[in-house]
Structure formats: C-alpha cells, structure tokens
Amino acid sequence: MKFPIGGALESAEAKVKLSREVKFYFGNQQHAAPKQKMGSATSNKKTNFFHKDPNEACNRAFVSALISFQGSALRDGGNAVINLKSVTKNRDFVSETEYQCNVGKLTGGVALRGDLVKLRSCCRSRPG
Numbered sequence: 001m002k003f004p005i006g007g008a009l010e011s012a013e014a015k016v017k018l019s020r021e022v023k024f025y026f027g028n029q030q031h032a033a034p035k036q037k038m039g040s041a042t043s044n045k046k047t048n049f050f051h052k053d054p055n056e057a058c059n060r061a062f063v064s065a066l067i068s069f070q071g072s073a074l075r076d077g078g079n080a081v082i083n084l085k086s087v088t089k090n091r092d093f094v095s096e097t098e099y100q101c102n103v104g105k106l107t108g109g110v111a112l113r114g115d116l117v118k119l120r121s122c123c124r125s126r127p128g
Contacts, residue, residue: 001054002098008059017063022070023119025082027096031119038076038116042087043068046109054108058101061110073116084114 005026008014025031043065049057069081086093086100088111093100101110 001058001101001103002093002095003055003058003062003101005062005095005097005099007055008062008099011059011063013060014063014066017067019070019074021079022073023080024066024069024084024114025080026084026099027094028083029096031080031082033120034080034082034115034117035120036077036118038073038078038118040113040115041069041072041081042111042113044109044111046107048106049104049108050106054101054103057108058099058103058110061101061108062099062112065110065112069112069114069116076116078116078118080117080119081114082117082119084112087111087113 045061045064047057047061073081088100088102102108
C-alpha cells in the first residue's frame with residue numbers, strides 16, 4: 001500500500017523524534033550539492049498491525065526508518081539523507097510524495113534506501 005509522506009512527517013511521533021539537524025529528500029527532490037558522501041544505507045522497520053489502523057501503523061514504521069537514518073547520518077557527520085526510496089522485494093518505488101508499506105494481517109513494515117551525505121549550505125543570511 002502507498003501512503004503520503006507528508007502525513008507521516010506531520011505525526012506527533014515524527015515531530016518529537018526527528019531532529020532538524022538532518023534533512024530528508026525523497027525521490028528526486030532538489031537539494032544542495034553534497035559536500036561529502038558517507039555511503040548508501042537501508043532501513044527496514046516492522047510494526048504490529050493487530051487492532052491498528054494501517055495508515056497509523058505504516059506511519060510509525062516509516063518514522064522509525066527515518067529515525068534510523070537520522071542516527072546513522074549524525075554518527076557519520078552527515079546532515080541529510082538524499083534519494084530516499086521505498087524498497088519492496090528488491091524493487092524500488094521512487095516518489096517525492098508517497099512511500100510504500102507492506103501490510104499483512106498481523107504485521108507490516110517499511111523498507112527505505114537512501115544516501116547519507118553532508119550537504120553544502122544552500123543559503124547564506126544577508127546582513128540587515
């Protein structure tokens with residue numbers, strides 16, 4: 001199933017657990033040029049679907065995957081994850097607005113792949 005990325009990023013869990021120090025760029029979203037590349041990473045997070053709304057459960061798995069990327073980026077000195085895409089059975093699903101979640105009767109999950117980088121600053125503030 002496909003779910004909107006924006007809905008997951010607006011969840012209470014995302015607002016509390018995702019730092020502003022790491023930016024996420026999905027699909028082919030524009031971003032500043034990478035100053036340094038730390039490599040590619042994959043995060044595969046599962047969640048319990050028992051008596052849960054699929055959208056809510058999938059959002060939780062999606063945010064958990066982003067938290068994993070965030071930790072890796074910060075640990076390696078990065079400030080962004082670019083080219084994020086969903087991966088299901090070794091097939092890529094690339095979108096700037098949606099992610100893919102595998103939904104089962106009792107469990108489901110989200111697998112994401114992306115590139116950990118340190119981006120150049122995109123903007124400089126001008127003196128008043």
